[in-house]
Amino acid sequence: MTFTLWYSTYSFLFRLLPSFHILLFEMTTYHDYPSPDYFPNYLHNSRIMEYLRRYAQHFDLTKHIRFLVDSMRKRSDFSCTDILVETTGKQESYVFDGIMVCSSLYTGPILPLQNFPGINRFKGQYIHSCEYRSPEKFQGKKIIVVGIGNSGADLAIELSHVASQVYLSTRRGAWIWNRVWDNGMPMDTVLFTHFKTILNKFYPTFLINRWAENKLNARFNHDVYGLLPKHRYVLATCGDDLPNHIISGRVLIKSDVREFTETSAIFGDGTEEDVDVVIFATGYTSSFPFLENNATVLDSQHSMFKFVFPPQLEKPTLAFIGILQPVGATIPTSELQSDFRGIAKVFCCKTYVKLTFTVSEIVPVQYVEYMDEIASEIGAKPNLPSIFLWDPKLAVEIFFGPCTPYQYRLAILTQRERIIKPLRTRTLICDQPPSSVPFWLKSACAALLLFALTLIIIKG
Known part of the structure; x- marks a missing residue:
């Protein structure tokens, strides 16, 4: 049996802003x-590209x-798929038993x-954010950025350094998250841990919302800055510099655009501003033009097993990787x-067990x-x-530490040093970083967790 994995090398990342620094x-x-x-x-996205090239070279x-990939067409017996690709101007045809679309x-x-x-x-000029490459050609322009997702916020911030004025138009507002979190640590390392995940299951949603919104408003009042949304905090935008540019007048928050004239934009509140350029940061849609019956591959309910396998195929020869919003x-x-063991296990099935599939819309995971x-x-x-019994230090790091990909290979004991090292560009005599969680609390919680898991195992 043969398999292939077609990667787009996360090309969608590199069609975004040159200043893409979200995760x-x-x-x-x-x-x-x-x-x-x-x-x-x-x-910077060029460094991500460098990392991907290094990865490909290393392995x-x-x-x-x-x-x-020009086209993919399944055989009449659904057993395998013909693929037509174009490389260096030539077309080549391949046959595979299983396909992963990435x-x-x-x-x-x-x-x-x-x-x-x-x-x-x-x-004036209007473009989609995917067409943006650099700010230089927008020198001295009056610009409207429509949309306040991550792309819209980064665009408004970057362009405000060269434009005469930037207007950021938003219909719903947004909660603005900070990449730099408590004690100067990256936000991801503080929030994405097993410990915090368990706490979130026990805390009522309204308390989590209140905590997050109070914390974000403590940095700057979203109402005063014209950003307060009607939705709760779960839908957020990363934009550490945005409040600084608003308070200095470089970026002005405006309501949704009601209509355009030849030289200006009229907003929902009735105000009108002259503009030279409109940039629509209005998002993206999924498309698979190389697949036959493109419109029917993903059904309207997106009922995919683990967001990977479409349920309507006669045989499980097609898998989708990355069709979710984590x-x-x-x-x-x-x-x-895309772990080979999991995909291969399904690809090798003689029959397709549709009963294991549940409806799951593409929503944040x-x-x-x-x-x-x-x-x-x-x-x-x-x-x-089990890990706690033979290596308590490792167990504590898995539970309380950031949920990095290395956890699934148990090679994580140096991850905190790796995170801190690029920040230490100046050596201090006393440079011990403060711990966000006291060691005694970590040890106590780890012991309680072990006790609870042991009870579950015994009762099970």
């Missing part, structure tokens, strides 16, 4: 290839990669011009999805919970009670 890279790497310890915690993968969830820009009356008579990094969740769920399916989830 902590220590938690975004592949589990078997840590990033160089001199890389900063939040990377000698380049010779196995064929770019530009072209990401968002591949095509959404540009809803019909929602903006008058845009066709606007004499509240966290995409690379490690996709890596666990909790990072730690989903990683543990997939790791359990493939036998890679660390057994905390």
